[in-house]
Amino acid sequence: KALPSMFTSKAMSRSIGAAHGYSRPYHGGVCFLFLLVTFQLHSTFAFVPSGHEHHIRSLNSSINTVQSTIESTDEAILRDIDKNHNDDANQLCSYLESEEITSAGDEILQTIDTTTAYQSPPTPILSDEATSALRTTAQRYFEKIRDSNNGAWGMEQVDLDELFSTDAESDVSWKKELDDALTQNIYPLIRSGWPSHDALSGNNKPVLTVTSATLVTGWGCPGGKATLTPLDRDAGLFVAHIDLGNDGQVANTASEDTPVMGALYLESLIADDGEIQSHEPIVGPLKPGQMVVHRSIERTSAIVVPSDIHSLEQKYKSSLDTVSRRQIWKAAERTRHYALRLVLTTKTGSNDDTDIPEAPTEERSYRLRETSRLLDSRMQYLTLASEVDLNDAENHLRLGINYLVKISSDNQLGLDEQSYIDKAVFHFEKAAALCPTDARTHSQLATALRAKLEYEQRLHMEGADRDYDSLESVYLNRMRDALERSVQLGSAAVRVCANGIDDLSLSLHKLAETLCRMGELDAALDVIDKWAECGSLRSGLAVEDKNHQHQSPIPSFKWIQAQGDDDTNTTILNRRDIALTTVGDLRVFEPADVSLLRAAADKHFAQTAGQQTSRYTMQYEGNSEVHLDDLCSADPDLKLRIDRILQEKVYPLVRAAFGEDEDEPEPKGSICVYDSIFVRYNAEQAKAAGLRGASQPLHQDGGIYSVNIALNEHLDDSENGFTGGGTFFEALTVGDGDDYIQRPSAPGHAIIHKTTQRHAGAPTTSGVRDILVIFLTARQPEKSEIEEVTWRVERAMRLTPLAKQLSREKLISCLKLATKNDPTSHALPYALGVHLTQEGDMNDPSDERWEEICQGVESFERSIVLNPADARAHYNLGMALSDRHKYAMRTRRMHLLPPPQEAAESLINALETAIQLEIKCDEAGCSNGINIAEAFLTLGDFVLRLKNFDLARLYLNQVEECIKGVGDTGEDWAQSMLQQVSAMLDYIHENEAIVKL
Numbered sequence: 002k003a004l005p006s007m008f009t010s011k012a013m014s015r016s017i018g019a020a021h022g023y024s025r026p027y028h029g030g031v032c033f034l035f036l037l038v039t040f041q042l043h044s045t046f047a048f049v050p051s052g053h054e055h056h057i058r059s060l061n062s063s064i065n066t067v068q069s070t071i072e073s074t075d076e077a078i079l080r081d082i083d084k085n086h087n088d089d090a091n092q093l094c095s096y097l098e099s100e101e102i103t104s105a106g107d108e109i110l111q112t113i114d115t116t117t118a119y120q121s122p123p124t125p126i127l128s129d130e131a132t133s134a135l136r137t138t139a140q141r142y143f144e145k146i147r148d149s150n151n152g153a154w155g156m157e158q159v160d161l162d163e164l165f166s167t168d169a170e171s172d173v174s175w176k177k178e179l180d181d182a183l184t185q186n187i188y189p190l191i192r193s194g195w196p197s198h199d200a201l202s203g204n205n206k207p208v209l210t211v212t213s214a215t216l217v218t219g220w221g222c223p224g225g226k227a228t229l230t231p232l233d234r235d236a237g238l239f240v241a242h243i244d245l246g247n248d249g250q251v252a253n254t255a256s257e258d259t260p261v262m263g264a265l266y267l268e269s270l271i272a273d274d275g276e277i278q279s280h281e282p283i284v285g286p287l288k289p290g291q292m293v294v295h296r297s298i299e300r301t302s303a304i305v306v307p308s309d310i311h312s313l314e315q316k317y318k319s320s321l322d323t324v325s326r327r328q329i330w331k332a333a334e335r336t337r338h339y340a341l342r343l344v345l346t347t348k349t350g351s352n353d354d355t356d357i358p359e360a361p362t363e364e365r366s367y368r369l370r371e372t373s374r375l376l377d378s379r380m381q382y383l384t385l386a387s388e389v390d391l392n393d394a395e396n397h398l399r400l401g402i403n404y405l406v407k408i409s410s411d412n413q414l415g416l417d418e419q420s421y422i423d424k425a426v427f428h429f430e431k432a433a434a435l436c437p438t439d440a441r442t443h444s445q446l447a448t449a450l451r452a453k454l455e456y457e458q459r460l461h462m463e464g465a466d467r468d469y470d471s472l473e474s475v476y477l478n479r480m481r482d483a484l485e486r487s488v489q490l491g492s493a494a495v496r497v498c499a500n501g502i503d504d505l506s507l508s509l510h511k512l513a514e515t516l517c518r519m520g521e522l523d524a525a526l527d528v529i530d531k532w533a534e535c536g537s538l539r540s541g542l543a544v545e546d547k548n549h550q551h552q553s554p555i556p557s558f559k560w561i562q563a564q565g566d567d568d569t570n571t572t573i574l575n576r577r578d579i580a581l582t583t584v585g586d587l588r589v590f591e592p593a594d595v596s597l598l599r600a601a602a603d604k605h606f607a608q609t610a611g612q613q614t615s616r617y618t619m620q621y622e623g624n625s626e627v628h629l630d631d632l633c634s635a636d637p638d639l640k641l642r643i644d645r646i647l648q649e650k651v652y653p654l655v656r657a658a659f660g661e662d663e664d665e666p667e668p669k670g671s672i673c674v675y676d677s678i679f680v681r682y683n684a685e686q687a688k689a690a691g692l693r694g695a696s697q698p699l700h701q702d703g704g705i706y707s708v709n710i711a712l713n714e715h716l717d718d719s720e721n722g723f724t725g726g727g728t729f730f731e732a733l734t735v736g737d738g739d740d741y742i743q744r745p746s747a748p749g750h751a752i753i754h755k756t757t758q759r760h761a762g763a764p765t766t767s768g769v770r771d772i773l774v775i776f777l778t779a780r781q782p783e784k785s786e787i788e789e790v791t792w793r794v795e796r797a798m799r800l801t802p803l804a805k806q807l808s809r810e811k812l813i814s815c816l817k818l819a820t821k822n823d824p825t826s827h828a829l830p831y832a833l834g835v836h837l838t839q840e841g842d843m844n845d846p847s848d849e850r851w852e853e854i855c856q857g858v859e860s861f862e863r864s865i866v867l868n869p870a871d872a873r874a875h876y877n878l879g880m881a882l883s884d885r886h887k888y889a890m891r892t893r894r895m896h897l898l899p900p901p902q903e904a905a906e907s908l909i910n911a912l913e914t915a916i917q918l919e920i921k922c923d924e925a926g927c928s929n930g931i932n933i934a935e936a937f938l939t940l941g942d943f944v945l946r947l948k949n950f951d952l953a954r955l956y957l958n959q960v961e962e963c964i965k966g967v968g969d970t971g972e973d974w975a976q977s978m979l980q981q982v983s984a985m986l987d988y989i990h991e992n993e994a995i996v997k998l
Contacts, residue, residue, distance in 0.1 A: 075385050082368045086360035089212050090348035096162060098180040099210040099348070100188040118269050118295060120194045125290025126182040131175035132245045132289045136339050138164060138171040139216050140248075155634055156229060161214035161341070182292075183211065183343075187241050190294055191345070200238055200347045200361035207347035207361075212237055214343050217303065221247070221337025222637040223644060224541035224630070227329045227498035229303035229340055232266065234395060236371075237297045237344035238363055245339035246289030247305075260308045261332040262286035263340055265293045266499035268300040271438045271490060283497060286310060297344065298363065298393065300439060302499040304329070305338045320781050321495050321502075321534050329498045366390035370399060379403060387428075394436035401428035401445055408452060422456055425449040433483070440490035444508045447483040447515070450476050477519050484512035488531070495538070502535040509535060514803045520811060522818050525803075526796060533795035536703070537780045540630050540674040543644035544780060545652040547671050555653045556583040561743055561752070563870070564736030579732045580743070580754035581658050588749030589650050590773075594642055595712050595749050599771060601632045601639050602679045623687025623695030623765075629677035629773065647674070647775075655706055655753065655777065665755070665825060668705065668779030668791045675704035675778040679712075682726060682765040682772075693926050694725050694764025701828065702756035703798065704776035705791050709752045711745035712771035718747065723768030728752055729927040731759040734918050735870045742925055757794065757826055759871065761927035797823035801832060809840055827868035831877070834860030838881040846892045854885050872918035876931050879912035883939050886946075901947065908943055912936045934963035938978055941985060950989045957982050 073081075142164050143157050165171045188209045192201060200207060213236065219229040244263035264285025271282050284293050286308050295301065306329050307313075313325045349358045360368070366386045373382035380403055387396040404425035408418060429446035436442060454476040461469035491505035509532040516525035558581040583589055590598070605627050620626075633640035652672045660667045682695035714722040726744065733741035742763045745752055754760070756776065779791050797819040804815035813836055820829040837857030841850055861878035864871060886904065889895050898904055919931045941956035960982045964975045 075381075078369070078382070078385060079365065079389075080357070082365055082372075083357050083360045085368060086346070086364050087348065087357050090210055090346050094162070094211040094214050097211045097214060098183050100208040101184065102206070102208065117194075118299060119265075119267055119284055119293050120190050120295075121284055121287075121291070121293040122186070122190070123291070125288055126186045126292050127175065127178050127243060127245075127290035129289060131178045132339075134172040134175050135216065135245050135341065136248060138168050139218060139339060141170065142168060143218065155226075156217065156219040156231075158215050158217040158230075161216055164216060182243075187292070187294060187343070187345070191239050194294065195239075195296070198238070200363065205349040205358050207349055209239075209345050210348050211343050212346050214341065216245070216339065216341050218337055218339045220305070220333045221335070223334055223640040224633050224637075225333040226541070227304045227306070227333040228500075229263075229305070229338060230301075230342070232268065232300055232302040232494060232500045234300050235297040235342075235344055236367060237346045238361060239294060239345040240297055240299075240301075241292050241294050241343040241345065242301075242303060243292045243341040243343070244285075244287035244289055245341055247336040247338045249336060259328075259332075261305055261336045261338065262288070262308050263338055264304050264306045264310070265295075266302040266304050266494065266497060267293075267295065268438050268490075268494070269436075271493050282493060282499070283310065297367070298395075300436075302494075303340050303342070304497065304499055305332050305336070306497075307332045321492060321505075321531065321538060322781055323496050326496050326498055333498070362390050363393070366393045366396060370396060373399070392435055394432040394439065394442065397428040397432035397435065398439075398442055398445065401425045401432065401449060404428070405445075405449060405452065419456060422449065422453045426453060437486075438490055440487045440494070440504060440508065443483045443487035443490070444504070444511070447480045447487070447508075447511055450480045450483065451511075454480075477515060480515045481512065481519065484508055484515060488512055488528075492531075495535075502538050506532060506535045513799070514806055517800075517803050517807055517811065517815050520814075522815065525800075526818075526822075529796050529799050530792055532799060533778070533792050534781055536675050536795070537670075537673050537778050539676060542630065542633065542640075542674040542677065543647045544673040545671040546648060549648070551649060551653050553649050554587060555650055555657060556587045556589055556750070557585040558583045558654065558658060558753075561730070561733070563730070563732040564738065577732065579730055579758060580728075580752050582743065582745060582752045583654070583750045584746055588747070589654070589708075589710055589751045590646065590712070590749040592749065594646065597639055597642060598632070598679070598773065599712055601636050602627055602681065602771070605632060605635075606681070621687070621696065621698075622690035622692055623683045623685075624697070625681040625683065627679050629674075629679060629775070632679065651708060651775065651777075655708075658753065659706070659755075665794075666791070670780040670782040672706075672777055673780050675776040677773065677775040680762075680772050680774060682723075682762065682770040684723065684725070684765045684767045684769070687764070688766075692764070694766040695762075695770070696764040696926055697762030699729075699731060699759055699761040699922070699927055699929060701759055701798070702774075702776055704756050704778040705794055706777040707754055707756050707758075708775040708777065709745070709754075710773045710775070711748050711750060712773060713748055713769070715744060716768070721768075723765050723770040725764050725766035725926075726770040727763045729761040729763045729922075729925050730754075731761075731872075731922070731927075732868065732870045734872075734921040739921075741921065756798075757823075757828070759828075759868070761925075764926040793822040794826075797826050797829060801829065804832075809836065812836055812840075825867065827864045827871060827874070829864075830860040830867070831864040831871065831874050834858070834864065834874075834877060834881065838877070838884060843884065843888060851888070851892065851894060851897075854881070854888060857881050858885060870918060872915045872922060872929050872931055875911045875918065876915035876936060879908050879915060879936065880939060882908040882911060883943055886943070905944065905947055909940060912940050934960045934975075934978060937963060938981065941982070945985055945989065950993060954986065954989055957985055 139159065142159055146157070146159075165173060191209060195201065201209075217229045220226055242265055246263070247261060262285065264283050264287055266282050267284050268282060270284075283304075283306065286306055287293065310325060310329070313328060346364055347361060359365075366389050369382045369386035369389065373379035373386070376382060380400075383396060383400045383403060386393070387400060390396065401424075404421045408421050408425070426446070426449045429442055429449050432439070432442040433446055454473060457467065457469060457472050457476075461467055487508040488505065491500070491508055494500035495502055495505050509528055513525050513528040513532060516522070516528060560578045561580045561582055563577045563579045606625055609627075629643065633643060655672060656667060659665075680697075684694050687693075687695035709728055715726070716722040716724045727742040728744070729742050731741075733743075743752055778795065800815055800819035800822070804812045804819065807815055813833065816829060816833040816836065820826070820833065823829065834857045837853045837860060839857075841853050843850075858878065858881045861874050861881055864874040865878065868874065882904065886898065886908075889898050899907070915931060916933055916936050919929055919933060922928050937956045937959040941953045941960070944956065945953040961979060964970050964979065969975045970979075
């Protein structure tokens with residue numbers, strides 16, 4: 002489910018001349034749009050950083066005015082922006098002292114280093130009493146909010162004025178200390194640290210003031226993250242980040258001697274020489290009351306760290322899962338940390354609406370940019386922002402993104418397409434030059450360069466006189482360079498938990514694809530390994546502790562086995578282990594665990610009111626999904642329960658069951674959760690949408706192992722249970738058995754299988770079926786010289802969709818590499834067979850083309866050996882044998898074919914097996930979408946060429962029955978097929994009449 006499906010829908014596969022049940026699920030344009038949209042959602046509409054909410058609220062009044070006059074002149078827009086800034090500077094946070102230009106703080110001016118990106122005096126500016134008073138008041142406030150917000154934990158923030166206006170018990174003794182800190186420390190520090198800043202001088206004698214004071218806190222619970230604020234820029238001109246400390250270790254966590262402290266991740270501190278040390282961008286650890294001052298244009302993230310962060314050994318620099326990262330993660334779980342963030346700007350004191358002072362350049366730029374998000378005329382605002390401040394990288398980044406959006410959303414661009422692509426490239430290059438440490442700009446530059454390359458490719462295919470090969474080389478090299486820098490920068494943030502893995506995963510995905518297009522497959526494998534490592538870091542659920550000796554028993558289990566086929570390969574045993582199912586009194590989830598999980602899911606679905614929150618794109622009517630990490634982040638008790646189940650039952654069970662597999666060794670590193678999702682199948686909703694029931698199609702999962710846990714009862718076990726449902730295993734369709742749909746024996750029991758095992762969610766035909774699916778992978782081994790062998794499965798699964806973006810020659814090389822990494826995968830030789838037989842030119846009489854066709858047949862045969870139950874492989878083998886026969890006749894190579902009788906038996910066996918398997922799949926509601934009518938037509942055509950009229954008539958008569966059975970007699974493809982059948986039957990009749998004469 003975590004990977005794109007390799008198969009087309011039934012409707013597509015029926016068209017005559019299509020790839021016999023196989024098609025590419027996405028092309029460059031769709032993939033490009035997905036990456037672009039994902040980036041926008043993540044970076045533009047995520048958690049609002051401190052300081053933004055004040056300004057966005059105050060911008061609304063001016064936005065309403067602007068929207069009524071869409072054609073506003075630039076001068077009118079700027080006038081409105083200036084007034085907005087002036088109002089904020091004079092009205093917001095008026096309870097805090099503004100600057101007065103005096104000699105106070107002169108001693109700071111004499112000792113400051115003006116060459117650094119930040120200032121952080123070692124002496125705290127707030128006392129322990131003040132920081133404690135702020136924390137205590139914040140704790141009471143957030144507890145009340147949490148009670149009314151269903152107990153949700155995570156990053157929380159509150160305006161300082163709201164915090165104390167709603168708390169009658171609050172101690173405001175800190176107020177004078179904060180005012181003194183502003184006037185005696187912060188304001189003088191800013192003036193001395195950035196003496197040449199344009200906003201700090203002028204005829205209007207601007208003074209510094211606070212426009213936003215936000216108290217932020219985060220985590221201190223199982224699964225907690227290290228960030229108090231996301232990695233982003235702030236509003237205003239400057240930010241003063243003041244650490245407020247924490248209240249020590251929270252309950253339910255292991256005792257640790259190392260204190261937890263606050264810090265600030267400052268992206269611009271990343272070295273520019275290519276060798277990034279994880280600790281370089283960290284300012285801190287910070288003592289309670291200590292501050293860091295920086296310009297608002299800096300991208301920062303407030304994080305928590307162990308106090309010895311700078312002394313932690315970096316054992317393996319190539320890994321993302323460093324010692325530092327693990328210790329930071331533990332620190333985040335141990336305590337809930339607090340910080341105060343002050344956003345500062347300048348004001349002149351003028352309140353005259355007729356003489357509004359001009360806002361500082363950075364303020365104008367920021368406010369124009371933020372206003373543009375909410376308007377249809379956003380390009381006007383973004384363009385004006387870039388003209389106001391030529392050196393603001395964020396303006397160029399937003400402009401580039403919006404030009405790409407225009408390209409992807411408007412099919413009528415015509416000649417403007419090249420112009421828009423060139424503008425996108427220009428703005429991303431400008432952004433990367435202005436802010437070389439921003440991973441986003443380099444990633445988006447690569448996306449724009451890809452759009453440019455695809456545009457050039459279209460011109461080349463249309464006959465344009467261009468040296469496309471040279472252009473392709475240039476653009477691919479530029480894309481690689483940009484993506485390598487993006488990965489480098491993104492890795493630095495991930496290693497210290499300053500950012501999640503989503504942005505980095507996208508860059509690694511794009512880099513791996515680019516390297517494959519360049520033919521640099523060895524380099525691509527290294528990137529794919531890091532991409533797979535990202536997957537192992539995705540979840541915050543417990544990681545296997547390999548050093549812990551588990552004393553508690555694990556659930557008993559038995560194997561679900563499929564019949565073998567001695568005719569395909571004598572080395573395969575007659576019975577094959579497909580999956581295990583737990584049995585007995587000890588369940589994976591006890592009834593109390595099931596109740597807790599279902600209650601959490603019920604609460605989530607009630608809150609979202611049917612809105613889908615799953616990250617997976619394969620969604621079907623009647624299915625509701627929520628990621629287990631999302632449920633656990635809102636319920637620490639659930640997180641603790643899940644972690645215990647993983648450590649005591651799931652991980653030991655997987656080791657016990659799969660540890661003896663010689664062909665596929667168990668993981669060397671710790672087993673961990675790749676992802677986990679709660680799925681609710683609602684039969685009535687699915688039927689209302691015209692479906693047979695709530696289901697999932699045939700697919701393979703991501704990761705290495707899949708754990709499917711039942712959470713409620715089937716009708717066989719309870720009168721209130723659901724009907725239908727269960728896991729359909731394709732492998733069980735071989736033989737004469739009919740038990741290819743499996744369900745755990747009771748709620749809390751599980752079915753566990755390798756992710757490469759093709760399966761489907763059989764339609765739930767009445768009631769509601771709840772399940773929890775956990776996808777497992779492995780962390781990189783602690784000893785860097787040990788290779789994680791199970792990642793070869795991940796390599797193969799990730800190479801396969803990448804291959805489909807490549808030219809045919811490189812695609813085939815990529816699939817062969819994937820097969821080399823996972824020789825046990827049946828999907829890889831199947832995909833290789835498709836491309837060898839169906840993507841080539843059947844009118845090419847060369848020996849090379851003949852060899853490709855023969856290799857394609859062999860690939861399908863290999864796929865069937867590995868998975869005799871794959872109806873698609875049998876179907877495509879039959880089609881390939883038929884095509885090979887026709888090709889051999891046209892090119893005079895009949896002498897190279899097997900004897901006629903052997904060839905006929907092979908083709909008939911392949912297609913009849915495909916038909917038998919597909920009928921079973923269809924009866925279970927888990928069809929491959931194979932065109933059975935076309936299979937019968939091919940059989941009839943083939944045996945007719947062998948003059949077997951009786952058998953040909955038998956096959957051809959089945960064609961019309963199949964078409965009528967699916968109700969497609971009016972389709973063009975069906976009419977064409979029926980015409981062919983009619984012609985063949987007439988031919989049979991004529992020849993039989995001649996024989997009688």
